[in-house]
Amino acid sequence: MLVTTEQTLSLPLIDISPFLAPDDAPDVQLARQATAELVDKACREVGFFYLVGHGLTQEEMTEIRTVAHEFFKQTPEEKEEIHITKNDFARGYQRLGQNITQEAQDWHEAIDLYAPAPKSLLQKGIKTLCGSNPIPRHPERFSTVVNSYVQTMTRLGAAMMRAIGLGLGVGETFFEPYMQEGFWVMRMIGYPPLPSSSTGLSCGEHTDYGCLTLLNADSTPNALQVLSNGKWISPTPLPNAFIINIGDMIQVWTNGIYKSTLHRVIHSSTNVYRISVPFFYEPAFDARVRPIDKCVQESGVERLPDVVYGEHLLGKVTGNFDVGEQRM
């Protein structure tokens, strides 16, 4: 099938390699500045872009999705062994229909994984998020692949934050103090096609909660939709590119200059079981995010209220599931 230029270029394409290169690489500062300006433009406009030059091989991108697919192919009983209700109501497996967005059931199943619970959270005396990540029995390489992916994605997220700092004009290292004990969230999502009679959504419209989402999705077209100038657009998946979007924390830091863009998933192509793995690169759990003075002035609107990332996340997580049980 021919892909039209309009579809292919529905999102800006950014090469992050200058921010992964050593500081003494030839002309690296110029290249970083050029990349940072493109990032700045993309964040002000759609809030979504393709990312290339990220250093992952095609195999590395595919492997994590393959592991997810192998897990989802198991029987319901096997998958339920790591159900979130057997853990901390956040980490682990959720069945089809157990994710709730805007009060409606999402048509996907998923495994959610999180950075270790910080001390401050463990001291709260609540259960939510205070467990540890499950290790399914199958596939056997699950943890090895996940751990290595988390490391790679954390490095990439940090590089992206340097680009954002430079593009915003606050300096490459501005965000570093907030990222020292940075949090992360990762979802492995399986989407069977929506039943033909269904008026439901595979994932209802929402924004993401933290800094950056690095989405590794398979090649299924017309599934992810992004709200751009009041219209839903469907970026064509490009092999070996991540789709990146800005989350709520960056929207707050920039006092709304950068958009935490609404998006949703409607996957109806029959016979395709779609896999996507978003990695959410987040600030420290206890980071207090306060709009940057420079951005407040530039935005010309009132300063947004401060947000503590972990509180924002907990508020979302506790409302995200319908598992027919009371949590604490």
Ligand SMILES: N=C(N)NCCCC[C@H](N)C(=O)O
């Ligand atoms: N960690 C993230 N961003 N997960 C997004 C999950 C889908 C939206 C969620 N049910 C909601 O209503 O927010």
Ligand SMILES: O=C(O)CCC(=O)C(=O)O
């Ligand atoms: O599967 C996708 O393409 C997007 C998933 C998503 O938006 C999310 O999990 O936050």
Ligand SMILES: [Fe+2]
């Ligand atoms: Fe999302």
